[in-house]
Amino acid sequence: MMQGLSTAPLLPTMPSLTSAKLNKIPMPHSPDQPAKATAARPAAAWARDLGELLKLRLTTLVLITTMAGFYLGKTAATPGLLALAALLGTGLVAGGAAALNQLLEIRADARMRRTRERPLPGGRMDERDALFIGTLCSGSGLVLLALTCNLLSALLAALTLALYIGLYTPLKRISSLNTLVGAIPGAIPPVIGYAAASQRLDLFAAVLFALLFLWQMPHFLAIAWLYRDDYAAGGFRMLTLHDASGHSTGVKSALYALLLFPACLLPALCGLAGWTATSACLLATAAYAWTAISMARHPSPRSAKTLFLASLAYLPVILLALVLDKALD
Known part of the structure; x- marks a missing residue:
């Protein structure tokens, strides 16, 4: 009795899924691998990710210690605008160091629950962009300190950057003493502020x-x-x-x-x-x-x-x- 009933109106023809179309279907990324950066996103979302890349909360703490060091080192002859230059230069170096650190640890961050949703392992920012931002911020901060404050403060900031990126970051995978080493660059920012204001170390x-x-x-x-x-x-x-x-x-x-x-x-x-x-x-x-x-x-x-x-x-x-x-x- 049912042989003459057509199924065409009830089951519309499904489009075939070619391999090319299958490749376009987003797949969840492995927890061991960072996701690929996505396409253009709203400016507000990108700004939030930039703030996370530069670790603005940690950088704010760095600026507080830098400002305290500057005030403790200043004299009556120290120009007030010098404090702004010291803060901006140190903040740029700190933010750049944070970006470069996350770039180097992108695969490790992808395996950790507390960091896997950061912009890089979460696939919301391209690695080349992070490299550019980190290098630009760090370099411009060092130049600003050297030209507006003094060479001593710039050298201290360069030492901080070198220890943080060149020693502390790779040491985290090698030795448990990394915390002691990492505390050294973390303790230098108030000294940068002090040197920027007083032009000496004492x-x-x-x-x-x-x-x-x-x-x-x-x-x-x-x-x-x-x-x-x-x-x-x-x-x-x-x-x-x-x-x-x-x-x-x-x-x-x-x-x-x-x-x-x-x-x-x-x-x-x-x-x-x-x-x-x-x-x-x-x-x-x-x-x-x-x-x-x-x-x-x-x-x-x-x-x-x-x-x-x-x-x-x-x-x-x-x-x-x-x-x-x-x-x-």
Whole structure:
């Protein structure tokens, strides 16, 4: 009875899928490989990706420390506009370094949950564009510092860039000491600001470097422990890689935090800062060290996050104390 019923109106003819058309169907990229950059995108989306490529939040922290160093190094004869040049030059170098770092780590970032959606591994930005942006920012920042501030500040910025890209970045895959090495370029920005304003390096510049270096260690150890599995997936050899309990990470963090006490005392003992500012720094250091000791005693994700948050509060407090000490002197 059904043989004479045509199926044409019910089942329209489907177009054949040739191999050429199949190639145009977007396929999910492997977690081990970065996705290919997509076509033109809205300007707002591209700007957001540019900000992420340049790590604007981290660069902002770099600028805060640079500005503090500049103020502590300036004299009555230091031109006010010089601060703007120092900030712009240092910020460009920092942003360029961040872009070049992500370019070198694109495949590792593609394997890590916290970084796989960055512009490069996420396929939203072309590698050649990242190379151009990173090189342009870094190069123009160095030139700006050399021409408007002084050669010393430009050389310090160049040293920061070389250590960060040439040593720290490849060392992350080779040695767990990469965190110690990475803390060196991270501690130089306030020294760049200080040198731009004072045109010299002295004991106060060394104190600023020591404070930033020691502050970074508990800060980054807390991050590395919280994301140790992610770093392992990316092939990075972190100090926290084999510390499942978190006790060793807490002990190391506490030791570096305790070393901040003599670093904070040094400016007052050498007549570089008053005792009011020094007392504020010591109180802040006591609170910071306590969070690190707490992690050593009771290691957990919660205590590690508390240490991380304490590190974010600590740095502005001590820098503000030193700046106010000079402003009110």
